[in-house]
Amino acid sequence: MIAWSSTTLDNLDIQTEAAKAHRQHCISNETLETIRKAHPVNLYTPNPVIRIGLFILTLICVNFSVGFVLLTTGINNENALRGGVVFCGLVCYGILEFAVREKKCYNSGINEALLWMATSLLSTGILFDFNSTTPSATTIAMVMLLLTTLATLRFADMVSAAGVYISLLALIFLQVLKWGNTGKMIMPFVIMGVSLAIYLIVTQGIKRHAFRHYRNSLTLLRILSLITLYLAGNYYVVRETSNTMFDLQLPPGQGIPGGWIFWILTVIIPLLYLYSGIRKKDAVLLRTGLILVSMVVFTVRCYHHLAPVEIAMVLAGIMLTGGAWALIKYLHTPKYGFTYKEADEASMADSMKIESLIIAQTFTPDQTQPPQNNFGGGSGGGGGASGEF
Amino acid sequence: MNIDTFSKLQKEGLISEEEMQRITTAENNRLFSLHWEIKTILYLGVLLLSGGLGILVYKNIDTIGHQVILLFIALVCIGSYVYCFKHRPPFSHEKTVSPNTFYDYALLLGSLTFVTFIGYLQFQYTAFGTAYGLATFIPLVVLFFTAYYFDHLGILSMAITNLAAWAGIAITPMQILSKNDFSNQTLIYTGIALGAALVLLAELSARRNFKSHFAFTYNNFGVNIFFISALAAMCIFDSPIYMLWFLLIAGAGYRCYTWAFRDRSFYFALLSVLYMYFGLSILIFRLLFSIRNDDGFILALFYTICSAIAVILLLINLNKKIKQ
Numbered sequence: 001m002i003a004w005s006s007t008t009l010d011n012l013d014i015q016t017e018a019a020k021a022h023r024q025h026c027i028s029n030e031t032l033e034t035i036r037k038a039h040p041v042n043l044y045t046p047n048p049v050i051r052i053g054l055f056i057l058t059l060i061c062v063n064f065s066v067g068f069v070l071l072t073t074g075i076n077n078e079n080a081l082r083g084g085v086v087f088c089g090l091v092c093y094g095i096l097e098f099a100v101r102e103k104k105c106y107n108s109g110i111n112e113a114l115l116w117m118a119t120s121l122l123s124t125g126i127l128f129d130f131n132s133t134t135p136s137a138t139t140i141a142m143v144m145l146l147l148t149t150l151a152t153l154r155f156a157d158m159v160s161a162a163g164v165y166i167s168l169l170a171l172i173f174l175q176v177l178k179w180g181n182t183g184k185m186i187m188p189f190v191i192m193g194v195s196l197a198i199y200l201i202v203t204q205g206i207k208r209h210a211f212r213h214y215r216n217s218l219t220l221l222r223i224l225s226l227i228t229l230y231l232a233g234n235y236y237v238v239r240e241t242s243n244t245m246f247d248l249q250l251p252p253g254q255g256i257p258g259g260w261i262f263w264i265l266t267v268i269i270p271l272l273y274l275y276s277g278i279r280k281k282d283a284v285l286l287r288t289g290l291i292l293v294s295m296v297v298f299t300v301r302c303y304h305h306l307a308p309v310e311i312a313m314v315l316a317g318i319m320l321t322g323g324a325w326a327l328i329k330y331l332h333t334p335k336y337g338f339t340y341k342e343a344d345e346a347s348m349a350d351s352m353k354i355e356s357l358i359i360a361q362t363f364t365p366d367q368t369q370p371p372q373n374n375f376g377g378g379s380g381g382g383g384g385a386s387g388e389f
Numbered sequence: 390m391n392i393d394t395f396s397k398l399q400k401e402g403l404i405s406e407e408e409m410q411r412i413t414t415a416e417n418n419r420l421f422s423l424h425w426e427i428k429t430i431l432y433l434g435v436l437l438l439s440g441g442l443g444i445l446v447y448k449n450i451d452t453i454g455h456q457v458i459l460l461f462i463a464l465v466c467i468g469s470y471v472y473c474f475k476h477r478p479p480f481s482h483e484k485t486v487s488p489n490t491f492y493d494y495a496l497l498l499g500s501l502t503f504v505t506f507i508g509y510l511q512f513q514y515t516a517f518g519t520a521y522g523l524a525t526f527i528p529l530v531v532l533f534f535t536a537y538y539f540d541h542l543g544i545l546s547m548a549i550t551n552l553a554a555w556a557g558i559a560i561t562p563m564q565i566l567s568k569n570d571f572s573n574q575t576l577i578y579t580g581i582a583l584g585a586a587l588v589l590l591a592e593l594s595a596r597r598n599f600k601s602h603f604a605f606t607y608n609n610f611g612v613n614i615f616f617i618s619a620l621a622a623m624c625i626f627d628s629p630i631y632m633l634w635f636l637l638i639a640g641a642g643y644r645c646y647t648w649a650f651r652d653r654s655f656y657f658a659l660l661s662v663l664y665m666y667f668g669l670s671i672l673i674f675r676l677l678f679s680i681r682n683d684d685g686f687i688l689a690l691f692y693t694i695c696s697a698i699a700v701i702l703l704l705i706n707l708n709k710k711i712k713q
Contacts, residue, residue, distance in 0.1 A: 013391075021408075068694065281421040286426065311441070338421050341424065
């Protein structure tokens with residue numbers, strides 16, 4: 001099961017909770033210190049910035065080592081190449097276990113890089129295009145499912161958890177596809193059903209004490225299942241997938257059979273997410289719903305031109321700005337347990353001053369013309385700015 | 390906060406009755422924050438509105454006429470600035486707290502429309518003739534003034550990118566590598582000078598304690614543009630001049646490293662280590678390939694593997710050292 005000692009991870013949780021309580025001035029400095037002493041954490045977790053650096057360097061190191069091994073095993077022999085790749089994957093995994101057990105690496109950048117490299121090397125080795133016979137899609141999905149499930153269980157890694165979910169859905173998709181026309185017809189509903197089932201199971205499981213170390217992976221699964229539940233019923237997705245994958249050959253402008261069901265689903269589901277997100281005060285539901293509302297707008301605009309794009313943009317802009325303004329005014333004093341005040345968690349974005357970088361990015365000044373181009377006079381080129389500035 | 394965790398801690402005798410009481414009250418009165426959601430909606434709304442209006446104007450330019458549009462832009466700009474002047478906190482050398490969310494956005498809108506106004510004027514009427522520099526210089530001055538007077542980090546970033554554009558370089562995070570032609574020597578010298586100047590500005594703001602929270606932004610742009618230009622120089626200059634550039638990188642990297650330690654900044658420590666490492670790697674690759682052509686490749690491979698491990702160990706050490 002999980003690679004780190006369960007007690008240490010629990011202690012880490014306790015320390016984070018204590019730090020939170022300290023930030024809200026609920027406990028004193030001395031109490032925080034005694035809690036830290038009583039529940040020590042000996043994991044190596046560097047600062048997020050260093051983590052990124054370690055991740056990049058580990059990737060460089062692993063990639064060059066793999067290249068070196070493959071050079072010596074010989075590129076001409078398919079079997080040797082395959083063996084070399086699998087060998088590298090196993091070595092990666094071995095180093096990962098060593099780093100975790102002896103060096104106590106936890107969220108350090110090194111363990112993520114090693115885990116992802118090990119998974120991808122092993123899967124490449126296993127699924128290698130052997131004697132020019134490409135493995136079937138089902139085989140690929142099954143191998144990926146197996147590898148990512150093992151990786152998730154052992155290291156509670158979020159990316160691996162996403163891999164589990166996607167390969168599972170792919171596997172189900174491929175199985176249903178084998179039923180022929182009936183399969184194609186019920187496909188959206190099968191995927192929706194599976195997503196809903198997984199969402200419900202995960203939402204229940206996340207509260208269980210036994211799964212506490214997998215909380216982040218489970219949260220990611222909740223978000224993913226909400227998204228696939230919506231996408232499987234989205235009119236645009238259903239129409240375009242049927243068109244390209246199932247050879248429906250619809251002319252532009254023509255709808256799919258039973259299209260009205262999907263139109264209803266397209267519009268209703270995000271609103272349902274928003275509604276239950278607000279009712280249950282669930283940030284995952286609320287934020288996913290918000291993002292999916294933009295998907296509704298996109299889908300409707302794709303098939304029905306209600307208004308020219310600029311008018312729609314202006315109207316939507318006025319509505320959103322006005323709505324946000326009204327909400328800020330409304331929540332000036334907290335109502336029904338909602339507030340506009342920032343949550344107490346110190347956010348990573350703040351410490352990196354991300355916002356100012358984003359502003360600098362969205363604002364891109366044109367460079368002044370280099371001197372040698374100035375001879376053309378004022379009319380050409382346009383030195384100051386283009387129209388969209 | 391998790392009440393179960395704390396009741397367990399209380400049983401262990403680690404927190405007192407009173408503290409437990411406070412935690413329970415805080416947790417029971419905890420509010421669900423919609424801050425992130427509302428801010429996102431607001432930003433999206435502003436983005437859609439300005440984009441939509443832009444297209445609307447663009448499509449109807451024949452019926453509206455340029456003067457009307459210019460007038461409109463000017464009005465929006467003046468309106469925003471007037472709002473900000475009315476609501477601004479008193480000027481201070483320290484960081485000031487913005488009165489509300491709208492204030493920040495109004496300031497942003499005002500600055501953006503001002504830049505648009507000048508750009509429009511130049512594009513349509515070539516108001517500044519062929520003095521292209523002037524068309525970016527005026528916004529530059531206004532942006533810096535706005536950033537300092539109203540204390541806005543976002544506008545400071547805009548001002549710095551504008552300064553770089555005036556000098557002929559693109560330094561927005563996504564374009565610094567894609568838009569610049571680093572085989573151009575003038576660009577490299579400009580980049581080095583600009584980077585050094587920005588770092589100097591950061592040092593000055595911190596030392597004189599004049600808006601010292603701006604130092605990070607100055608440093609961030611300055612350090613990156615400086616090292617990227619110097620690394621580009623190491624790639625394009627002929628032997629043996631590129632070795633001089635390596636010395637420059639090593640010196641500047643050492644300076645950056647000591648400053649990072651002084652300020653306990655993980656970010657700049659990482660930057661200095663990585664940039665110095667890349668500089669050293671370029672030096673070694675060029676040496677290897679010029680001396681031994683045949684085995685150079687294998688040696689370079691070996692060098693990369695070993696040096697990457699060495700830098701990983703160095704970073705781990707560094708992290709421990711800064712934390713102390």
